[in-house]
Amino acid sequence: MKLSVQEEPFFPDGKIGHFSNLNQETGAIVTFLGKVRSDPENHLDYMLIEHYPGMTEKAIEKMMAEAVKRWKLIDCLVIHRYGKLVPGEDIVLVATSSKHRREAFEAADYLMDFLKSRAPFWKKEISQNGEAWVESKEIDELALDRWK
Amino acid sequence: MMVRVLYFSWLRERIGVPSESIETDAVRVNELLDELREKGERYKLAFRQTSSLCVAINQELGDMDSDITEADEIAFFPPMTGG
Numbered sequence: 343m344k345l346s347v348q349e350e351p352f353f354p355d356g357k358i359g360h361f362s363n364l365n366q367e368t369g370a371i372v373t374f375l376g377k378v379r380s381d382p383e384n385h386l387d388y389m390l391i392e393h394y395p396g397m398t399e400k401a402i403e404k405m406m407a408e409a410v411k412r413w414k415l416i417d418c419l420v421i422h423r424y425g426k427l428v429p430g431e432d433i434v435l436v437a438t439s440s441k442h443r444r445e446a447f448e449a450a451d452y453l454m455d456f457l458k459s460r461a462p463f464w465k466k467e468i469s470q471n472g473e474a475w476v477e478s479k480e481i482d483e484l485a486l487d488r489w490k
Numbered sequence: 491m492m493v494r495v496l497y498f499s500w501l502r503e504r505i506g507v508p509s510e511s512i513e514t515d516a517v518r519v520n521e522l523l524d525e526l527r528e529k530g531e532r533y534k535l536a537f538r539q540t541s542s543l544c545v546a547i548n549q550e551l552g553d554m555d556s557d558i559t560e561a562d563e564i565a566f567f568p569p570m571t572g573g
Contacts (some may be wrong), residue, residue, distance in 0.1 A: 376573055393572075394498060394565060397549035422572065434573055454573055462546070462565075463572030464499035475500050478542075478569035 343406050343418055347398050349425040354435055361419050361437045368416050370443035372450040374436040380429035387468045391424040391433070394462035398422075405456040409438065412452075413445040420453065424463065455485045491515070493558070495526070497536075498567035501543075504536040519545050520554045522564065542569055 344361075346352075358373055380386040406418050419437040427433060434457060438449040457463075465476040496509040516522040523540065526533045537543070545552050546565040558564060 392498060392502075394496070394546070394549070394567070397546055397565070400549055401551075458573035459570050460551070461572040462498070462567065462570050464568065465571045466499075475568070476571045478571050483569075 346421045368439040369441045370446045371439045372446040376434040378427045378429045378431050388428045390466040392464045393424045397462050401461050409449040413449040415440050458482045494563045496565040519556050
């Protein structure tokens with residue numbers, strides 16, 4: 343299990359390549375890469391991501407341990423950035439590995455659902471229309487019910 | 491007792507500080523919130539509506555009824571938007 347909460351950019355290819363080479367029993371690796379997106383109607387200049395140092399790591403480690411246990415993962419990796427990010431930049435990388443694909447798919451899905459609304463990050467968008475904190479979506483909260 | 495109280499996102503902006511030390515005898519989060527509202531207009535505004543307010547006690551999510559007598563650190567924030 344490896345977690346990194348960091349300000350600096352990361353290189354997904356290198357991270358996935360390294361993750362993929364770690365274990366010979368792995369039959370499947372699922373990766374998710376979340377990016378900063380700009381809307382044509384409201385051009386985003388940049389995004390500021392704030393987090394709660396200490397709690398962020400604890401909360402994500404707990405999710406990762408739960409995912410490993412529930413889907414008997416061989417390994418998992420989470421990298422999540424904070425600070426200033428411009429459209430096109432990568433925000434989050436989740437990678438899960440297991441013997442067979444189903445477990446890796448589900449565990450990655452689970453981790454993303456929990457990262458969305460149970461990891462203490464807050465996004466602020468700065469655009470030509472000013473600045474605004476991103477509001478949480480009900481659909482993200484409801485998504486957690488799938489894992490009960 | 492002395493607790494460290496932290497604020498994040500728009501709560502931090504509205505209150506004007508990221509954290510502060512508060513002397514309190516509150517037993518539950520709700521009672522601490524009542525005390526904070528007494529601190530002034532900025533606090534009253536920030537904590538006007540608490541239906542979607544989140545709280546963490548010693549870096550673990552809790553709720554407005556959570557016991558805080560063992561707490562060193564209490565954080566208030568709006569719903570999280572990670573990922």
